[in-house]
Amino acid sequence: MIDKLEMFIAVATEGHFGRAAQTLGISQPTLSSGIKQLEDQLGVKLIFRGSRYGGLTPEGERALVRARGIVGETRRLRDEMRATRGGVSGRLRVAVVPTALTWAADLLSRFGARHPGVRFTILSRNSSEVLRMLENLEVDAGLSYLDNEPLGRHATQELYRESxxxxxxxxxxxxxxxxxxxxxxxxxxxxxxxxxxxxxxxxxxxxxxxxxxxxxxxxxxxxxxxxxxxxxxxxxxxxxxxxxxxxxxxxxxxxxxxxGGRAGHAMGIVAPRAEPQTPMIRELLAEGRRMHDEASG
Missing domain, CATH: 3.40.190.290 (D-Maltodextrin-Binding Protein; domain 2)
Known part of the structure; x- marks a missing residue:
């Protein structure tokens, strides 16, 4: 079921079956079959489609919210179990605004030194795309502006202020x-x-x-x-x-x-708000806190 929900989220995110299949690394027929199986299991039609993607049905819109929650919780559980067995490990996907790329490199270098079992994917995106990718579970965390975007549903840790x-x-x-x-x-x-x-x-x-x-x-x-x-x-x-x-x-x-001009804007880590946080994100926020304290001291 989880893999089918991930297929559904990918299609809703990309708005295109071909791009969603490419993102997941599977064939388009496999993706279409998976979506059909999910619809059969749930007993509702989730996506309008004829020869191409036609958007989500009303049931699909409601299901998307639940699907993100279920997939997110499953990933958190997987990370918890992996950390219990062998420490923090796996791949950390981070979307970063272009002006914060040097800080991202420093942060993840420090994080990797503490947790050598972690590999990284760093993507350069604008601030609204960072939030969208977090919402769609495409990345695990972001580095972005903390005082210019609506961040109420996210955990944050300031790193520095721009000058x-x-x-x-x-x-x-x-x-x-x-x-x-x-x-x-x-x-x-x-x-x-x-x-x-x-x-x-x-x-x-x-x-x-x-x-x-x-x-x-x-x-x-x-x-x-x-x-x-x-x-x-x-x-x-x-x-x-x-x-x-x-x-x-x-x-x-x-x-x-x-x-002169306005005071510098706060830049920092943005992550999904969860209780408890996964070991990966908990350690990332802690590393960010150490960097902020060192820079402020």
Missing amino acids: YMLVCAAGSELASRSHVGWEAFRGQKLALLTPDMQNRRILDRNLAEAGVEAEVWIESSSIIVLAAKAGASDCMTILPRDIATFLAAGRPLATVPIE
């Missing part, structure tokens, strides 16, 4: 400054993340409050692209301090602290 840096070519007119204010970007060509990214919305707000009409010449979902363009053109970008420092190391880029 921002101008990143520009070493020969830029602003490169030699000890710091800049947001007003320094007036009339400058900017390369920024796409508007669906929470970071972009934060930067837009700070620029607007400084009376700056942003001249965005390049938009990308990739921070690597932004840094590369800043080093190779008269564009400049704005990035959180840690990832700016990481990308500028050994490259012809200057990083300049930005002062």
